[in-house]
Amino acid sequence: MTTQVLNKHLENNLGSRLYFLDWIRILAFAFLVFYHSALMFVDWGFHIESGYNSTFLKTIMILSSKWRLDILFLVSGVAISYMITKMPLKSFTWQRIVKLYLPLLFAIAIVVAPQSYYEAIQKGVFEGNFWQFWSSHYFTFAWDKRMNAPFPTYNHMWYVLYLFHYTVLLLPLCAFINSEKGIVILQKIEKFLTKSSRIIWLPLTIYFVIFFAFNNHEVTHTFYDDWYGHAIFLFAVLMGLIFVRMPKIWLSFQENRFISLAIGLASYSVLLTLFLLPNEMFPFDTGLVWGIVEILVKWSWIALIIGFARKYLNYTNSSLKYCNSIVYPFFILHQTVIIIFGFYVIDWGMSGTLEFLTIVVGTFVICALLYELLIKRVNILRLLFGMSWQNKESIVDDFCSKSIVINNDKIS
Template identity: 30%
Template sequence: MQRHYGLDWLRIGAFAILILYHVGMVFVPWDFHAKLPGAWWVAVPMMASNPWRLALLFLVSGYASRALMIRNKKPWRFARQRSLRLLVPLAFGVAVIVPVQPWVELGEKFGYPHGFLYFYWHDYWRFGMLGPLLLPTWNHLWFVGYLWVYTLVLALAAGLLPATVTATAQRGFAWVMRGPALLALPIAWMVLVNFVLFPGARETHALVDDWVAHASYFPAFLFGYALACAPATLAAFVRQWKPAAALALAAYALVAGIEIRWPGNTMPAPWGNIFSIARAVEGWSAVTALIGYADSHWNRDQRWRPMLTEAVFPFYIVHQSIIVLAADSLRPLALPGWAEFALLVAATVAGCWAFYLTGRAIGPLRPLIGLRRHASRRTHVDPRPALV
């Protein structure tokens, strides 16, 4: 398989949006680990990416997993390689990067009286509840944990299912997902998940009880895995990206209008149902438009692409802890909202770059932040698929 540079650019862009999204979480009324005074309307622009960014990331991860499966030849080798690349930074993140988040949250919301070092040694490793929080925790790193579980399920299926079964499934996918079904079936599935299978359910990111998330993200992961060997489906994305983009914009306009009219999940029936359906339509339509546009316009390399692709995982590992610490530091200053937002973005970007550049330069730290143990000698060419 050749590397798909367009999906690399989508992945880079999606994680950049994720950083802005998590900065926005500090200001919206939704629950988050650290809060600053904000306004309800901040949720409106955030809903432009909320329905699709995670589905897109799981889809791109599934696409990359197909390339890695082909490279490793054996499912067990694929599982071993992915486990090392995912579990090591996950463990490092839980042990070193994440703990400041529950410490700030407990102090801000529940009056936790102790400093960070006391919290870390006496409370963080309690493997139980402290107030409303279960400690230790993985917080935003749930994505890495879920991706590892999906990887193991995929490797197990690849090892146990006969080749004829997997080949038939691949041909069926390529045949079905080449026309109108490319838009209709995933949207119908998301509506089914939200209204029939798990009505009113919310994601918990706790793995064992998060069936609504698994029903949304595992199919996206498998879709990406199948898409990697379905050129006809990829061509269908290119054909349909313009109508899909129009549909996504129309659905977002409806979502935004309902949120403006009834902010904070206060919409009466039947507007709550219309809101959820519009989010499902926006979500998959945006994914379709973005993949089609990326394949037709962005599938080319640029000088900064290898470094940015490599930096994405370290940025993801550290960004939320930087946001939470920075927000906690800004609270006593009582600055205007626009200044707080600008400072949070600047601090987060600067901190992420410092974390990445320092970690990549120190050999023993590289695996801890999700990088290969040894840097590639060919810095201008990166033939390996994206890992997260």
């Protein structure tokens, strides 16, 4: 197969854009605002703590925490698979450095620093203004045990750090699946996986193999020793990387969505029971059972979300296009905004519910304003927040095209 024919085959195999995965990505990132805001209102340890301990929020968080990161890594694998058909692997690697590592370094140095500062202020680790903290303490590479992380730190940007290194690690596989032999093997895997409900049971089996291969199942977000976390997240990226080369896979998720839903609801019910009732009530090792049920929750909810999204969200509109353009800057900003804004909101004397809602809504508004009024208008900031450099002609064209879309929407 010639290179031109091979590229044409890859494009045909990938098919049209999978809009339902765009929706999943956007909604999963948006949910991070709710999740990280909620961490201030439970006793699980966070950079800023409100003093509240909401059992209700915990019941939602123990569900979402099992799958929300895995599904983001899976969708990221899909994006990688698309990109490696559009450019040589060398160009792709450089693009990943610019889009992932540059924003990561910028975030560690500037964006994340206020998170450490406000945490240090609340926990009595430091007294003084931000400039004094940033210039004298933040880059000391020390770790006060009262803090959740050392100075400096990446905090929520661990996702970007992990994704970049997974991308580099998977480059040989990327080259293979672009080859003629790789295409043939993926076609055989697709034929096997799409029979009956295998798309549910085979990945679940692999998740269990990973689970029982490790004694410690804590995901630490500490890059150098987070081996269990690396195993499950790398597996998620791998699934996205190859699933998108198998168009029938997504239909299989859709056809098996009610099986996934049944497993998801049943396993979540067991998890809630284990969480809400005292350990003394169970005549077995709740730790082991909890871990096993976590795996069931993880994959069943990933599968049901993909299945129902494939059925009901496989479309595009102006909202999807806009959110796709802002989701990465929002992700980089959101936790810093939550912590700074939340630091002051929790002293306003409101109820816990009102404080939580204020922080959530305020975070979305502040991030939107920072994006619209500053980030998207300054090219150097666009690069530092993972966006493309935009010349004046592009800005004018973009404005005109948006005006046309808006006018067309009004006419219709």
